[in-house]
Amino acid sequence: MHGFRQILRIEARLYLRDRPTLLSTIGVPTLILTVLGLIPALREPDPKFDGQTFVSYFAPSLLVVSLVVVGVNTLPAVLATYRERGVLRRLATTPAHPAALLAAQLVLALAGILASALLLIVVARLAFGVPLPRHPLGFTVAFVLGTAALLALGLLVAAVARTTKAAQALAAPLFMVTMFFGGAYLPRFLLPDFVARIGDYTPPGVQALLDAWTGTSPQPLHLAIMAVIAVAAGASAAKLFRWE
Amino acid sequence: MPVIEVTHLKKRYGDLVAVDDVSFTVEAGEIFGVLGPNGAGKTTTVECVAGLRVPDGGGVSVLGLDPRRDAAQLRQRVGVQLQESQLPDRLRVAEALELYASFYRNPADPAALIDKLGLGEKRNTPYKNLSGGQKQRLSIALALVGNPEIAILDELTTGLDPQARRDTWGLIEQVRDSGVTIVLVTHFMEEAERLCDRVAVIDRGRVVALDSPAGLVSTVAPEQRIRFRPSAPIDDRLLTDLPEVTDVHRTGSQVVVTGTGEVLHAVTSVLARHQIVAADLRLEQSTLDDAFVELTGRRPAN
Known part of the structure; x- marks a missing residue:
């Protein structure tokens, strides 16, 4: 893909230049974790959470926040803006392909998600004694598939939305649904059981993340659903994506 | 090429x-x-x-x-x-x-x-x-x-x-x-x-x-307009008799002569022969605007 390397370098620079967005996308989950972690009662093991602390139990939902903010909020908005303002079109007149810009944005979204997740996991471990994921392989697979499913949904929004406003309008309900079922608004033990079960299958698959984090291997069905969503949304996005 | x-x-x-x-x-x-x-x-x-x-x-x-x-x-x-x-x-x-x-x-x-x-x-x-x-x-x-x-x-x-x-x-x-x-x-x-x-x-x-x-202007709208205020009364026929002149009319004290080719030269020569001075003389040539309107039947933007 001609121009990818140069575009990635410039886009990374623009990404780092936008400090407020950078801090809010990468720092917010850790900030919430810190606030909750400062409450002593939430650091006590509780039989309600299989003997874990609330902070441990809630950490995967904060990971959901990282993934959803970048994948569903930031990525489609950036791509739709680039399309609306003719950035993609202008690129199409040069030897570089606009797909190089899209790929660069995906790489940056991934980098943002990874940075956000790492910060969360490390702070949770060091400051609040949340153990590192006990099933590293299962956790990695759940994380990769969940991320892929969300980014694919984000790309689908970017593909069908003609304008930035339309992208935001489409992304907002998706954002709320994934956040809600991911247990980011209400901890999942407060949700009715069937609602929590739905959340097992909405991207990025919070139950699989929780299972792997606490040491059980994630259920294959949970992972398979994420893979199906990633492939279906990704393929539709590729088919529907408009460069102008 | x-x-x-x-x-x-x-x-x-x-x-x-x-x-x-x-x-x-x-x-x-x-x-x-x-x-x-x-x-x-x-x-x-x-x-x-x-x-x-x-x-x-x-x-x-x-x-x-x-x-x-x-x-x-x-x-x-x-x-x-x-x-x-x-x-x-x-x-x-x-x-x-x-x-x-x-x-x-x-x-x-x-x-x-x-x-x-x-x-x-x-x-x-x-x-x-x-x-x-x-x-x-x-x-x-x-x-x-x-x-x-x-x-x-x-x-x-x-x-x-x-x-x-x-x-x-x-x-x-x-x-x-x-x-x-x-x-x-x-x-x-x-x-x-x-x-x-x-x-x-x-x-x-x-x-x-x-x-x-220039070609567009001349093919579509070859006419030129001359406006002036004569220093003495002038008979329209002096101007309409000129082969280059297609139309003469008056607006207030102004005479407006429309014509083609060397119309300006023809008009000023006639005036000079009759010792009439053309005050506030202006030559209006057709512009691309006029040509455009004629070609498309529409006013251009601005």
């Missing part, structure tokens, strides 16, 4: 026929204007030339190549400045030019181009802080940074103030003088008259005229 050949181009969007039948050739080194009212099919035509759209019929050849099949080659050799194409807010002038230069095999020196376009003091300014004229100049710079053989510039000066517009015109002449063939899409008559060697007037998806700006 023609560098662009368009033959019987057709393009429709659903039921809307954007381009019905457009043919023209552009010669190396000229500034070729594509003129027409809004919605006439100008932009679609040049987008087909730039390889951004696939024609439904007819042929397009650019530098002897097919804009679709040989797209990769042509993108190296043709620079395009699109209507309403912006850049990311935080991208700085120098970054934008360096990025775009990196796409090309033989790019221009970005720093030199920045200076040439008068953006030297703005090289580290983010895009969003540039004025309209500066954004437009940056946009032109991006179209030129690949050292193209052809530059396609769409609605170059729309939204610019008169001074910025004149500066931009000067710039385009410099670019042409450096050997670049330029296709200029515009709906400003003054711009076409000032810059273009030849102009295709497009209306409702068809070429309705193709000539030099």
Whole structure:
């Protein structure tokens, strides 16, 4: 893909230049974790959470926040803006392909998600004694598939939305649904059981993340659903994506 | 030698026929204007030339190549400045030019181009802080940074103030003088008259005229109007008897003589013979505006 390397370098620079967005996308989950972690009662093991602390139990939902903010909020908005303002079109007149810009944005979204997740996991471990994921392989697979499913949904929004406003309008309900079922608004033990079960299958698959984090291997069905969503949304996005 | 050949181009969007039948050739080194009212099919035509759209019929050849099949080659050799194409807010002038230069095999020196376009003091300014004229100049710079053989510039000066517009015109002449063939899409008559060697007037998806700006004016509206206040009463017949004169009428104390060819000389000679002084004498020649109205039946913008 001609121009990818140069575009990635410039886009990374623009990404780092936008400090407020950078801090809010990468720092917010850790900030919430810190606030909750400062409450002593939430650091006590509780039989309600299989003997874990609330902070441990809630950490995967904060990971959901990282993934959803970048994948569903930031990525489609950036791509739709680039399309609306003719950035993609202008690129199409040069030897570089606009797909190089899209790929660069995906790489940056991934980098943002990874940075956000790492910060969360490390702070949770060091400051609040949340153990590192006990099933590293299962956790990695759940994380990769969940991320892929969300980014694919984000790309689908970017593909069908003609304008930035339309992208935001489409992304907002998706954002709320994934956040809600991911247990980011209400901890999942407060949700009715069937609602929590739905959340097992909405991207990025919070139950699989929780299972792997606490040491059980994630259920294959949970992972398979994420893979199906990633492939279906990704393929539709590729088919529907408009460069102008 | 023609560098662009368009033959019987057709393009429709659903039921809307954007381009019905457009043919023209552009010669190396000229500034070729594509003129027409809004919605006439100008932009679609040049987008087909730039390889951004696939024609439904007819042929397009650019530098002897097919804009679709040989797209990769042509993108190296043709620079395009699109209507309403912006850049990311935080991208700085120098970054934008360096990025775009990196796409090309033989790019221009970005720093030199920045200076040439008068953006030297703005090289580290983010895009969003540039004025309209500066954004437009940056946009032109991006179209030129690949050292193209052809530059396609769409609605170059729309939204610019008169001074910025004149500066931009000067710039385009410099670019042409450096050997670049330029296709200029515009709906400003003054711009076409000032810059273009030849102009295709497009209306409702068809070429309705193709000539030099002066040629267009003379074929369509060859008449000239002379206005003056005679120092003594004058008999209309003295003027209507002149073969060059087609009409004489009066508005207040003014006489308005319409005619063709050497009408000014004929009229002033008659007046001199009768020792009448023509005060406030003005000669009004038809402009491209008049030609445009006659060709398309519509007033141009502004």
